[in-house]
Amino acid sequence: MRMTRSVSVRRGARVVVLGAGFAGASLLRHLPPVLRRPGETLLIDRREEYTFVPLIHEVAVGRVHPRSVSSPIAPLCAGACEFLHSEVSGIDLAQKTLETPEGPVGYEYLVLSPGSVEAEPGPLLQDYFQPFWTLDDALRLRGALSDAWRRATSPGPPPPPGILTVAIVGGGATGVEVAAEVAALFDYLGKRSHRRPPEEPRVVLIEGTHRLMDWLDPYFDRVARKTLSGLGVEVRLNSPVEKASADGVLAGKDWLKSATRVWTAGVEAPPLVRALPGEHDAAGRAHVGEHLTLPDHPEVYVLGDAGVYTHPRIGPMPPTASVAVQQGPWVARDLKRRLRGARSKRGRPPFRLFDRGYVVSLGPESAVADAVGLRLRGPAAQALYRSVLLYYMKSRRDRILTGADWAMERTLGRLGFGPVS
Numbered sequence: 265m266r267m268t269r270s271v272s273v274r275r276g277a278r279v280v281v282l283g284a285g286f287a288g289a290s291l292l293r294h295l296p297p298v299l300r301r302p303g304e305t306l307l308i309d310r311r312e313e314y315t316f317v318p319l320i321h322e323v324a325v326g327r328v329h330p331r332s333v334s335s336p337i338a339p340l341c342a343g344a345c346e347f348l349h350s351e352v353s354g355i356d357l358a359q360k361t362l363e364t365p366e367g368p369v370g371y372e373y374l375v376l377s378p379g380s381v382e383a384e385p386g387p388l389l390q391d392y393f394q395p396f397w398t399l400d401d402a403l404r405l406r407g408a409l410s411d412a413w414r415r416a417t418s419p420g421p422p423p424p425p426g427i428l429t430v431a432i433v434g435g436g437a438t439g440v441e442v443a444a445e446v447a448a449l450f451d452y453l454g455k456r457s458h459r460r461p462p463e464e465p466r467v468v469l470i471e472g473t474h475r476l477m478d479w480l481d482p483y484f485d486r487v488a489r490k491t492l493s494g495l496g497v498e499v500r501l502n503s504p505v506e507k508a509s510a511d512g513v514l515a516g517k518d519w520l521k522s523a524t525r526v527w528t529a530g531v532e533a534p535p536l537v538r539a540l541p542g543e544h545d546a547a548g549r550a551h552v553g554e555h556l557t558l559p560d561h562p563e564v565y566v567l568g569d570a571g572v573y574t575h576p577r578i579g580p581m582p583p584t585a586s587v588a589v590q591q592g593p594w595v596a597r598d599l600k601r602r603l604r605g606a607r608s609k610r611g612r613p614p615f616r617l618f619d620r621g622y623v624v625s626l627g628p629e630s631a632v633a634d635a636v637g638l639r640l641r642g643p644a645a646q647a648l649y650r651s652v653l654l655y656y657m658k659s660r661r662d663r664i665l666t667g668a669d670w671a672m673e674r675t676l677g678r679l680g681f682g683p684v685s
């Protein structure tokens with residue numbers, strides 16, 4: 265592991281932020297002047313580049329360039345903090361230190377924002393599915409789709425059955441977004457290819473429960489199913505996947521021959537978070553109090569996907585970027601108050617989440633949204649979706665590049681899919 269800037273890791277810093285994702289980065293952008301001095305704030309992340317994951321489904325189908333959704337982490341600190349590129353393997357709450365390959369890192373206040381990890385398929389399934397979690401996963405899927413289309417439309421011996429069938433397991437927001445994009449991609453390729461493939465492309469979205477995106481209002485399920493059906497996606501509900509092989513998957517009662525199989529079912533807390541004391545939800549996320557700290561450790565904040573914040577009216581909030589980006593700036597303000605000596609409830613008002621709602625993309629032309637009391641679908645929701653994503657991006661560079669990718673996709677064609685035969 266390499267330290268990007270020299271830092272006295274033995275000493276650590278007054279505030280240590282673990283994770284430069286949505287929560288950690290939004291905190292650093294609001295760091296009060298008192299924490300911008302040398303030795304005050306240390307950021308640790310195991311990666312040197314951060315990926316804007318809400319857009320990787322568009323990378324997978326060649327609509328957005330991979331560089332547009334990755335940005336270096338070090339500039340986040342730029343004069344305000346030190347950055348340590350390293351992986352934290354343990355937390356000693358009693359000694360107030362983090363374990364890293366560079367040695368222990370001490371803290372007075374710890375901000376834990378390491379995000380989630382993907383819930384992997386069971387051991388009988390994991391060899392037969394591609395994960396969909398990182399930029400590399402998106403690029404792997406792009407390669408698999410491109411290769412399948414090329415094989416299906418090339419002269420020569422006929423390709424195996426199911427070459428153009430894509431099975432996506434998990435009807436959450438990610439599965440829905442990937443299914444819609446892949447269906448739109450096949451439509452795009454079909455219109456541009458001179459040779460017809462020997463079989464019709466199929467996109468099958470397989471979900472174990474009775475509806476899609478079951479943690480959202482049923483409106484999302486209704487609109488998504490209608491739009492997906494219009495795009496030609498087959499949705500199989502009540503079909504928990506228990507069997508798969510190198511050429512297909514059992515979807516409900518049918519064996520579905522499919523060359524490309526993608527797993528998008530679920531997220532869970534990383535081991536570091538699971539090991540924390542106190543209550544955890546079923547996914548291992550740590551419950552936090554109204555100041556976003558651990559019940560017996562007021563010096564440890566747990567933000568973003570790693571913590572469960574319970575909204576007084578709505579209940580436990582789901583792991584979303586919208587929650588994470590509100591928590592970071594709030595913690596920056598809370599730290600400022602604490603460093604000024606505020607102790608009472610009046611001096612330290614609790615965190616209150618503004619429920620901004622949610623928006624899910626349904627291919628290049630459509631989306632579904634329930635945002636601040638407004639229900640939208642179709643192109644208006646897609647316009648809202650794009651504005652929200654650009655707003656959440658960390659840098660102007662990423663906004664400009666992504667906006668340019670969207671503007672130019674009709675003229676330049678899709679990355680990784682041309683020229684078609």
Ligand SMILES: Cc1cc2nc3c(=O)[nH]c(=O)nc-3n(C[C@H](O)[C@H](O)[C@H](O)COP(=O)(O)OP(=O)(O)OC[C@H]3O[C@@H](n4cnc5c(N)ncnc54)[C@H](O)[C@@H]3O)c2cc1C
Binds near residue numbers: 352379396397
């Ligand atoms: C494919 C996909 C699509 C999504 N789409 C949406 C969407 O459309 N809208 C939405 O609201 N949400 C979406 N989400 C969820 C959203 O991305 C998360 O809620 C958000 O990233 C959580 O932010 P965070 O700061 O908690 O963690 P993250 O953004 O994941 O950041 C965690 C950081 O911690 C670092 N880290 C982790 N462990 C360690 C360690 N041990 N040592 C050092 N560094 C470590 C990681 O490298 C990372 O940089 C999506 C997620 C995925 C995977």
